[in-house]
Amino acid sequence: MKTDTAPVRLSDYRPPDYLIDTVTLDFRLSPNATRVTSLLAIRPNGDTRRPLVLAGDQLKLVSVTLDGAPLPKERYRATPDALEIADPPQRPFKLEIVTEIDPAGNSKLMGLYRSERTYCTQCEAEGFRRMTYFLDRPDVLSVYTTRIEADRTEAPVLLSNGNPIDAGSVDGTNRHYALWHDPFPKPAYLFAVVGGDLGVVTDHFKTTSGRNVELRIYCEHGKEDRCAYAMDSLKRSMRWDEVAFGREYDLDIFMIVAVSDFNMGAMENKGLNIFNDKYVLADPDTATDGDFAHVEGVIAHEYFHNWTGNRITCRDWFQLCLKEGLTVFRDQEFSSDERSRPVKRIADVRTLQARQFPEDAGPLAHPVRPEVYHEINNFYTATVYEKGSEVIRMLKSILGAKDFRAGMDLYFERHDGQAVTIEDFLACFADVSGVDLAQFKLWYSQAGTPEIVANGSYDAKARRYTLSLAQNVPATPGQSTKKPMHIPVRFGLVGPNGEDLAYDAAVGAAVTGDVIHLMEPNQTVVFSGVSAPPVPSLLRGFSAPAKLMMELPPSDLLFLLRTDTDSFNRWRAAETLAMRQLIAATTAVRMNGAPKYDDAFVDALGEIAENDALEPAFRAQALQLPGEADIAREIGNDVDPDAIAAGRNGLRAAIASRLAARLRRLHQALGSSMPFSPDAASAGRRALRNTLLDLIAGDGATEGIALAVERFRAADNMTDRMAALAVLCHNGAEARLEALDAFHRRYAGDALVIDKWFALQATTPTPDTLTRVKTLLDHPAFSIGNPNRIRSLVGSFAAANQTQFNRPDGAGYDFVADFVLDLDPKNPQTAARLLASFRSWRALEAGRRQKAEAALNRVVAAPNLSRDTRDIITRTIA
Ligand code: BES
Ligand code: ZN
Numbered sequence: 001m002k003t004d005t006a007p008v009r010l011s012d013y014r015p016p017d018y019l020i021d022t023v024t025l026d027f028r029l030s031p032n033a034t035r036v037t038s039l040l041a042i043r044p045n046g047d048t049r050r051p052l053v054l055a056g057d058q059l060k061l062v063s064v065t066l067d068g069a070p071l072p073k074e075r076y077r078a079t080p081d082a083l084e085i086a087d088p089p090q091r092p093f094k095l096e097i098v099t100e101i102d103p104a105g106n107s108k109l110m111g112l113y114r115s116e117r118t119y120c121t122q123c124e125a126e127g128f129r130r131m132t133y134f135l136d137r138p139d140v141l142s143v144y145t146t147r148i149e150a151d152r153t154e155a156p157v158l159l160s161n162g163n164p165i166d167a168g169s170v171d172g173t174n175r176h177y178a179l180w181h182d183p184f185p186k187p188a189y190l191f192a193v194v195g196g197d198l199g200v201v202t203d204h205f206k207t208t209s210g211r212n213v214e215l216r217i218y219c220e221h222g223k224e225d226r227c228a229y230a231m232d233s234l235k236r237s238m239r240w241d242e243v244a245f246g247r248e249y250d251l252d253i254f255m256i257v258a259v260s261d262f263n264m265g266a267m268e269n270k271g272l273n274i275f276n277d278k279y280v281l282a283d284p285d286t287a288t289d290g291d292f293a294h295v296e297g298v299i300a301h302e303y304f305h306n307w308t309g310n311r312i313t314c315r316d317w318f319q320l321c322l323k324e325g326l327t328v329f330r331d332q333e334f335s336s337d338e339r340s341r342p343v344k345r346i347a348d349v350r351t352l353q354a355r356q357f358p359e360d361a362g363p364l365a366h367p368v369r370p371e372v373y374h375e376i377n378n379f380y381t382a383t384v385y386e387k388g389s390e391v392i393r394m395l396k397s398i399l400g401a402k403d404f405r406a407g408m409d410l411y412f413e414r415h416d417g418q419a420v421t422i423e424d425f426l427a428c429f430a431d432v433s434g435v436d437l438a439q440f441k442l443w444y445s446q447a448g449t450p451e452i453v454a455n456g457s458y459d460a461k462a463r464r465y466t467l468s469l470a471q472n473v474p475a476t477p478g479q480s481t482k483k484p485m486h487i488p489v490r491f492g493l494v495g496p497n498g499e500d501l502a503y504d505a506a507v508g509a510a511v512t513g514d515v516i517h518l519m520e521p522n523q524t525v526v527f528s529g530v531s532a533p534p535v536p537s538l539l540r541g542f543s544a545p546a547k548l549m550m551e552l553p554p555s556d557l558l559f560l561l562r563t564d565t566d567s568f569n570r571w572r573a574a575e576t577l578a579m580r581q582l583i584a585a586t587t588a589v590r591m592n593g594a595p596k597y598d599d600a601f602v603d604a605l606g607e608i609a610e611n612d613a614l615e616p617a618f619r620a621q622a623l624q625l626p627g628e629a630d631i632a633r634e635i636g637n638d639v640d641p642d643a644i645a646a647g648r649n650g651l652r653a654a655i656a657s658r659l660a661a662r663l664r665r666l667h668q669a670l671g672s673s674m675p676f677s678p679d680a681a682s683a684g685r686r687a688l689r690n691t692l693l694d695l696i697a698g699d700g701a702t703e704g705i706a707l708a709v710e711r712f713r714a715a716d717n718m719t720d721r722m723a724a725l726a727v728l729c730h731n732g733a734e735a736r737l738e739a740l741d742a743f744h745r746r747y748a749g750d751a752l753v754i755d756k757w758f759a760l761q762a763t764t765p766t767p768d769t770l771t772r773v774k775t776l777l778d779h780p781a782f783s784i785g786n787p788n789r790i791r792s793l794v795g796s797f798a799a800a801n802q803t804q805f806n807r808p809d810g811a812g813y814d815f816v817a818d819f820v821l822d823l824d825p826k827n828p829q830t831a832a833r834l835l836a837s838f839r840s841w842r843a844l845e846a847g848r849r850q851k852a853e854a855a856l857n858r859v860v861a862a863p864n865l866s867r868d869t870r871d872i873i874t875r876t877i878a
Pocket of ligand 2: 301305323324327
C-alpha cells in the first residue's frame with residue numbers, strides 16, 4: 001500500500017521531459033493474468049537529458065525492449081511504482097513494455113478491473129499506471145491504437161476509444177480480437193477498454209455539417225429496454241451542444257457502456273464513456289423522476305466533456321475545474337433549457353448550499369483551483385465542481401451572453417488539441433471583451449464563501465434609495481486574510497405593485513444592466529429618481545455563490561415571496577422565512593420551551609401551494625422545508641441535531657394542522673389517470689403532489705399515514721411509490737415495515753431498486769435504525785465490493801440521517817469509522833469519501849463533538865491507511 005505523503009504543488013509544475021507521440025497497446029484479457037504490451041514512440045521534449053521516469057502503481061514488469069532490443073538490466077530500474085531509465089536516447093526511440101495485471105483481483109476499481117463478468121477500465125485520474133508504465137499526466141498527449149484479445153465466449157464485445165479498424169479470430173483458438181484507432185491525441189486518463197458479454201442498443205445522429213454518427217449503449221443483457229431515456233438524452237445533448245456552443249461530435253461512433261461496479265457516476269473516455277449503470281438505466285417502474293433527471297444530466301455532462309476536457313484538456317490536475325466546473329456549467333445550462341430554468345436553478349443552489357457551503361466552512365475548505373494536494377482523488381469536490389460552475393456563471397453575468405460566447409469560441413479555436421490552464425481560459429475572455437479579469441480571478445484562488453451584508457434606506461423627499469453593501473471572505477485553512485472579490489450582484493428594486501422600479505442613475509458602483517459589480521470591501525450605491533419605497537431583491541438567480549445577509553422584515557419577505565419577478569428570489573424568500581422559524585424553534589427546544597410558528601408564513605405557503613399561475617415544480621420547491629442538515633449549517637456551532645429535528649417536526653406539524661383541509665383538497669385535485677411520462681411538466685405535477693403528501697403526513701397523525709399507505713399501494717410508477725414509502729419511513733410509521741417487505745418482495749434481484757430500499761431504511765430517523773443498518777450489511781444483496789451498495793446503505797446513513805448518525809452515544813460515528821477502516825484496504829477512494837460526513841464535526845455540541853473526535857482519532861491511529869483516507873482524516877482533524 002502506498003502511503004507516502006509528499007505533497008504535489010502547483011508552483012512545482014514543470015513540462016514533461018519526454019513526450020509520447022503514439023501508443024500501440026495490446027491487451028490479452030484473462031481474469032487473473034492479463035498481459036498488457038505497450039509500444040511507445042518517445043522523444044525528448046527539448047534538450048533535457050534527464051532520466052525517463054514512467055509511473056506505475058502496483059505493477060509487475062515482464063519485459064522491456066528499446067528499439068526492438070531487450071534492454072539490459074543495468075540500464076533500467078523497475079519497481080511496482082516506477083520504471084526508470086537513467087540515460088535514455090536523446091532522439092526519438094521506441095520502448096516496448098510488457099506487464100501482467102490481475103483484473104479480477106482489482107477491488108479498487110481503478111485501472112483494469114472486472115464488474116460482474118465485464119472487463120472495464122477507469123483511468124482518471126491516475127489509473128492508467130495500474131496497467132502499464134507511462135507518463136501518466138494530462139499534458140502528455142498521444143495517439144492510441146489498441147488491440148484487445150479475449151475468449152470469444154467470455155467477451156464477445158471488445159471496445160476501446162476511437163473508431164473500429166479491424167476484428168477477427170485468433171486461429172486455432174476460441175479467442176478473437178478487435179483493433180481500435182483514436183486519431184485525436186489524448187492524455188492517458190481518457191483511455192478506456194471494455195470486454196464482455198453485453199447487450200446493446202443502437203441509434204444514430206446526424207451532425208449539423210451532415211456527418212452520420214453511430215450511437216451505441218451497452219448494458220447487461222435483458223436491460224436494453226431501460227436504455228431508451230439515456231439514448232434520447234444523448235441525442236438531445238448532441239444537438240444542444242451544436243446550437244448553444246457550436247460544438248459538433250468528431251468521431252464516427254460514440255459509445256456508452258453501463259457497468260454496475262463504479263466508484264463514481266460516469267467517465268468521459270474519448271468515444272467510449274463508461275457509466276455507473278445507475279445513470280443509464282431508467283424506466284417508470286424502477287426509476288424515479290429524480291433518477292430520470294440524473295440520467296439526462298450525467299449523459300449530457302460526459303458528452304459535453306468531448307470538447308471541454310477531451311479536445312481541450314488540463315495541463316495538470318490543479319486545473320481540474322477547467323474541465324469539471326465548465327462542464328457542470330454546461331450540463332446545468334442544458335437541463336435548464338430542456339426543463340424549467342428557475343426550478344433547475346433552485347435545485348442546483350440547494351445542492352451547492354448543501355454540499356459546497358459546508359465544505360467551504362469546514363476543515364476541508366480549498367480554492368476552486370487548489371495549490372497543493374496529497375491525493376488528487378480527494379479533489380473531485382463540490383468546490384471544484386459546483387463552485388467551479390458558479391464561477392463560470394459569474395463570468396457570463398459579468399461579460400454578458402454575447403462576449404461569453406465569443407470567449408468560448410476563441411477558447412475552442414485557440415486551444416483545440418492542447419492541455420491548458422485557467423490562465424489560458426481566462427485570457428480568451430479578457431481578449432474578446434477587453435475586460436480586466438484580474439480581480440475576478442480571485443474566485444479561483446481564495447477559498448471560503450463570501451458574505452455580503454446589505455442595508456437599504458429610502459429618502460422619500462429626495463426620491464433616493466441608498467444601498468450599502470459590504471463583503472467579507474472568512475478565513476479558511478491556510479488562508480487567514482483575503483482580498484475583496486469581484487461579486488456580480490443581480491438586483492431589482494421592487495415597487496409596491498410588484499414591478500421593478502426604474503431609476504435615473506446609480507452612483508457608487510459600476511452597474512451594468514441589472515448587475516451591481518461589488519468590488520470593494522464596502523460600497524454604497526445611490527439610486528436617484530426612485531418613485532416609491534422599494535423592497536430590494538438582491539442576488540437574483542443566485543448571481544454569486546455568496547451568503548447574503550440582509551435583515552428584511554418578515555412583511556418584506558412575504559411581499560417578495562408573493563410578488564418578486566425573479567422566481568429564484570421568491571423561493572429564497574420562502575426559504576429565509578422558514579429558516580428563521582426553524583432556527584428559533586431549535587433554540588426554543590434546547591431551552592425546553594415550546595416553539596412558536598408564524599401563522600402568516602404558514603398561510604403564505606398555502607397560497608403558494610394553491611397558486612395555479614406558478615408551475616407545479618416551483619411550488620414543490622417552495623413547499624419543501626430546509627432539511628435538518630441545512631438548519632445545522634445555518635446554526636453553525638453548538639449544533640444539537642435532536643433539537644433541530646424536534647423544531648423542524650414542530651413546524652411540519654403546524655403546517656399539517658393549519659392547512660389540513662386545503663392540502664388534502666389540492667392533493668385530491670392533482671390526482672391524474674394519465675399514463676406515466678418522464679417529461680418535466682409531468683414530473684413537476686408528481687413532485688407537487690408528493691410534497692403535499694409529505695406535508696399532510698407532517699403531524700404524524702393516522703390520517704396522513706393512512707393516505708401514504710394508500711398511495712403506496714395505488715402507485716403505478718416508482719416516483720409515487722418511493723415518495724409514499726419515504727413518508728412512511730421518515731415519519732417512523734409502524735406501517736413502513738409491511739410496506740418495506742412488499743417493496744422488497746417485488747424488487748428482489750433488481751440491485752438498483754434494492755439500493756433505494758437500503759437507503760430508505762438507513763435514513764429512517766428512529767433509534768433502531770443503526771441496528772437495522774448493521775443487520776443489512778449481511779443482507780444477500782449487500783456487497784462491500786460494490787460502491788452503489790455502500791453509498792445506499794452506509795453513505796446515506798452517514799450523510800442523510802442527521803439524528804441517527806449523530807446519536808448522542810456516538811454509536812453512529814463508531815459504526816461509520818469501523819466501516820471505513822474495513823473498506824479502506826479494498827477501495828480507498830470510496831472509503832475516503834465516506835469520511836465527508838464528519839466534515840462539520842467541530843460545529844457539534846460538546847458531547848457529540850467529543851464522540852466524533854474519538855472516532856476520528858481511532859481512524860487516524862490505524863496502521864497502513866491508504867493515502868486517500870490518510871489525507872482526508874488528517875485534514876479533518878487538523
Ligand atoms: N471525469 C469525471 C469522472 C471522475 C471523477 C473520474 C473522479 C475520476 C475521478 C466525470 O466527468 C464526472 O465529473 N462525473 C461525475 C458526474 C457528473 C455529472 C458531475 C461523477 O462521476 O460524479
Ligand atoms: Zn466531469
